Every structure is written in structure tokens, then in C-alpha cells.
Amino acid sequence: MERIERRACFGGWQEVHRHRSKAVDGEMRFAIYLPPQAAQGNVPVLYWLSGLTCTEQNFITKAGAQRYAAEHGLAIVACDTSPRGEQVADHDAYDLGQGAGFYVNATVAPWSQHYRMYDYVAHELPALIEQHFPVTKKRAISGHSMGGHGALTIALKNPGRYSSVSAFSPIVAPSRVPWGEKAFAAYLGSDRETWRAYDAAELVKTANEKLPLLIDQGDADEFLHTQLQPGLLQEAAKAAGHPCELRMRVGYDHSYYFIASFIGEHVAYHAAAMHP
Amino acid sequence: MERIERRACFGGWQEVHRHRSKAVDGEMRFAIYLPPQAAQGNVPVLYWLSGLTCTEQNFITKAGAQRYAAEHGLAIVACDTSPRGEQVADHDAYDLGQGAGFYVNATVAPWSQHYRMYDYVAHELPALIEQHFPVTKKRAISGHSMGGHGALTIALKNPGRYSSVSAFSPIVAPSRVPWGEKAFAAYLGSDRETWRAYDAAELVKTANEKLPLLIDQGDADEFLHTQLQPGLLQEAAKAAGHPCELRMRVGYDHSYYFIASFIGEHVAYHAAAMHP
Numbered sequence: 198m199e200r201i202e203r204r205a206c207f208g209g210w211q212e213v214h215r216h217r218s219k220a221v222d223g224e225m226r227f228a229i230y231l232p233p234q235a236a237q238g239n240v241p242v243l244y245w246l247s248g249l250t251c252t253e254q255n256f257i258t259k260a261g262a263q264r265y266a267a268e269h270g271l272a273i274v275a276c277d278t279s280p281r282g283e284q285v286a287d288h289d290a291y292d293l294g295q296g297a298g299f300y301v302n303a304t305v306a307p308w309s310q311h312y313r314m315y316d317y318v319a320h321e322l323p324a325l326i327e328q329h330f331p332v333t334k335k336r337a338i339s340g341h342s343m344g345g346h347g348a349l350t351i352a353l354k355n356p357g358r359y360s361s362v363s364a365f366s367p368i369v370a371p372s373r374v375p376w377g378e379k380a381f382a383a384y385l386g387s388d389r390e391t392w393r394a395y396d397a398a399e400l401v402k403t404a405n406e407k408l409p410l411l412i413d414q415g416d417a418d419e420f421l422h423t424q425l426q427p428g429l430l431q432e433a434a435k436a437a438g439h440p441c442e443l444r445m446r447v448g449y450d451h452s453y454y455f456i457a458s459f460i461g462e463h464v465a466y467h468a469a470a471m472h473p
Numbered sequence: 474m475e476r477i478e479r480r481a482c483f484g485g486w487q488e489v490h491r492h493r494s495k496a497v498d499g500e501m502r503f504a505i506y507l508p509p510q511a512a513q514g515n516v517p518v519l520y521w522l523s524g525l526t527c528t529e530q531n532f533i534t535k536a537g538a539q540r541y542a543a544e545h546g547l548a549i550v551a552c553d554t555s556p557r558g559e560q561v562a563d564h565d566a567y568d569l570g571q572g573a574g575f576y577v578n579a580t581v582a583p584w585s586q587h588y589r590m591y592d593y594v595a596h597e598l599p600a601l602i603e604q605h606f607p608v609t610k611k612r613a614i615s616g617h618s619m620g621g622h623g624a625l626t627i628a629l630k631n632p633g634r635y636s637s638v639s640a641f642s643p644i645v646a647p648s649r650v651p652w653g654e655k656a657f658a659a660y661l662g663s664d665r666e667t668w669r670a671y672d673a674a675e676l677v678k679t680a681n682e683k684l685p686l687l688i689d690q691g692d693a694d695e696f697l698h699t700q701l702q703p704g705l706l707q708e709a710a711k712a713a714g715h716p717c718e719l720r721m722r723v724g725y726d727h728s729y730y731f732i733a734s735f736i737g738e739h740v741a742y743h744a745a746a747m748h749p
Contacts, residue, residue, distance in 0.1 A: 205693065205724035207734045261537035261733060417481065448481035457537060458483045 246340030300347030356406035415449025522616030576623030632682035691725025
């Protein structure tokens, strides 16, 4: 593991590291914000998953989350959205291939060789973070759009692993919207039964642990009625008796201006769950 | 004038506009953040000047200033750092030509045709803002690096125009450092006497209005000892009896992580000056 960026920020440190990942069989980068409290002792960790086209940089430069992490004493880890590099399969479209890993373990060639972002985020990355940084084993997870899908599905699939989960503008039912159908057909193949394992609106039907789902969604989001449709998750959660709070935000779109406006509330929510 | 972006942000609106500028004889873009209070009445304006290579986008996407502007009820206007376009003179270097206007009125060809950023920022832009947006005539000005130089010099050259001025990591003595020497030689010519009109460490010697100068500077800034040298302004201000507060910030560099960490203090400072 090699540290490639380190910048003072709100009394703590915003760092970027690269390392060899077994899960994706290639180099991966992640960002970690260490709040001032991490100089005195171990702090809990919020994992952040970004959306289509993003790297580890988008969240750390645009969301303004460090201020809140410093206030509440938690670290934030933001990883890349796919494996990268010349040897890694790719596609011309922005919504498939590099920058669009969809947080699944691909089972179909050529994607299956490197596109194992589910294993990376759910298992390899937390183990790496907990080995090398001053953090506790308390974890929370959140994300935006494709990353909101990642956060919801990874939390639902791993009961007990996360203290809390939230999402901004998530793709809640990828099996039923164009972004998800395209990606899952490529990464998982044509058998739609296999898609259910990565679909929050399906997973919520059978989740044993009723970890509350917190979602913020702008009502001026250009993808709301086509790709996102948070009502599909809300309905499935209600039918399953799974707590789900959907907060519609009037006038907000799909951008980081939306995330920046409400990330403080999400950081406070996760901090309360992890600092009992 | 045409609005080309409008995004909800912290209860207000982050907008970007383009318009035909007389000062630079070409199209210019600027960003304006209108806080929630602007829906009820006129608000004062903080003008922000960015550094080398920046457009109007850098500050609005990376500084996180909207939260503080919304808290304090002030608008923030961030403009581009030079004229732009195929017909505008340019240079291969990042520190001359487009993206590097240095907030002067160029007097030497080919720069003199469009590079009149001093007139644009000091006169044309505020007049445009005050004509078209719900703002008062209370103004403050701040900036980063080359933009810190711009803020300090424009405030010093226009007594009574600004309620307050501040800067992050400013170039305080451009006549005596490589960035400034290169730009001023190109834009203003070889007669160094003409450079004094755009050099904060010179202007402070004769400023009638003793508007306090507030400067934040990271001590891990890679340009501190070569290009910035804030002590040169501090000494000149002291000799002139001009109030100047230089706050050295341990561990901080030249990046937007530094600006984001302290922009809240600057917004509060300007709000206090403009909301008497």
C-alpha cells in the first residue's frame, strides 16, 4: 500500500492510497479522511460509494463531508467505482465498464476477471482499513446513485456488519431500470434470477436484520422517474415491515450540490449509530 | 446575459451565467450563489477571485462556501480568471494567458486587446450584479493565490468600495516573485514602475483607507517561500500603519482542502463587516 496524497483538512488529514487488490486482481485507489480525533484514538468509519464515472476524487473534493467528519470524530473512506487500467475490460459507454462497476461480482467474461467490486467493498477494503488505520470495527455505509445502490445492497446482504446505512439518489431497483438492466445483463448474464442478489428492492423482502434505510432524493433529479424510482424500494420495504425513510428534497437535482447540502445530516446520523 | 446553470444548494441557488463583457471585449462567465435570504430581500455580496488555471467552477464545486453563505445571508460571486476563446491571446504556460489574467488591465499587445480583468472585476461585474440580482451595494472581496493578489489590490485601489477584504495564500508582492514578474512583464511591459499599481505590498504604503487585510496562509504551502512570501506585505503594512492580520495555519498546503477548512471563518468575517 502506498500513500499518494496527504492534505491537511479541517484539523485532520485527507489521504489517498493505492494498493494491490486481490478481489479485483489489480491496483485500486481509495481515499480516507482521518479526523483530528484519530490522532488520539481509534474512530469509527463511514464508507462512501460514488456513482457512475466517479473515482475516489469526486466525493473528497466536492461533498464537503470532512467538516462534519471532524465534528463527529469519524473517518470516511471513499473508493473508486471499478477496477481500472489498460488490462481491464472496458466499454465506450459511461454506464458500463470502467467507472461503472455497480458493486457486484461479475460472473460473465470478460468482466468476471476484474469486476469484483462487491467483494472489494464488502470484505477486502474494510479488512485493509482496519489493519492499517486508527479505526474501530464500527462501520457505516452510504453512497450516491450507483453508489447508493451499492450501499443499500451491501448493507442488506451483510447483517451485523454495518451500524447504519443511507443513500443519496440511489438506484433502488436495478433489475427494473435501464442503467441496472444494461449493467447486470453484461456483468451477471441474462438470467434475471441472479440479479436479485444485487437489487435492494428484492433484498429488502427477505432481510433478517431490519437495519433502517435512510434515503435522500431531490425531486428535480433528472433521473428520478427513469433510473431511480425510490418508491419501488419504499413499497417493498413497507410490505416487508422494513423501516425505510425517504426524504424528498424540493428543488434538488442529482449533483454534488445536493449531496453537499445534506451530507452533514447523513454524517450526524451515522455518527449517532456508531457512537452509541 | 444568459443563465447556463441553476442548482439548488443549501436552501438557495448556485447559478452560472454568461454575458458579453465590454471590459474584456468578449464573453465572460460568472457564478453566483444566492442564499435562501435572497428570496425575501436584497443581500450583500462577497466577490471571490480564483487562482491560476481556474474558471468560475473551481470555487463553487470545491470550497463548500455555500453552507456559510446560507447561514449568514450573503451572495457569493465567483468569476473566471481571464478572458477566454480562440480569438483571445494565449500562451502554453499555465501561468500566462488564458486562466492567468492576474486582475490587471494589460497595456502591451497582444494582451491589451482582451486582458482587462481589473476593469471587469472592479467595475463591470459589480454593476452587472447589482443591476440584475437581489443584492445590496454592500461588497466584500476575497480570493486565493493569484486571486488573493487580485482581492488585495482591488480593495486597496478602491477605497470605500468594499466593506472588507481577505485572502488565502495570496501573491502579495508580484513585482518581486517569479509568477508576478513573468505576468507583469508580459501584460504591463518592462517598466517596473507601472507594476506598482498592481502590487499589494506597494499599494499598502500609500493607501488612504486603512481597510484591514486578513490573510490565511498554510505553512506547508509549496509556494510559500517562492511565490507568496506574505511577510513582504506584513512588513510593508506595519511600516505604513495599515492593519494586517496574517494567520499561519500549521500543516496546510495550497489546495482547496485548505480553503474549505477556513472559508467559513472568512465568510463570517465578511458577513460581520457587511451586516453592521
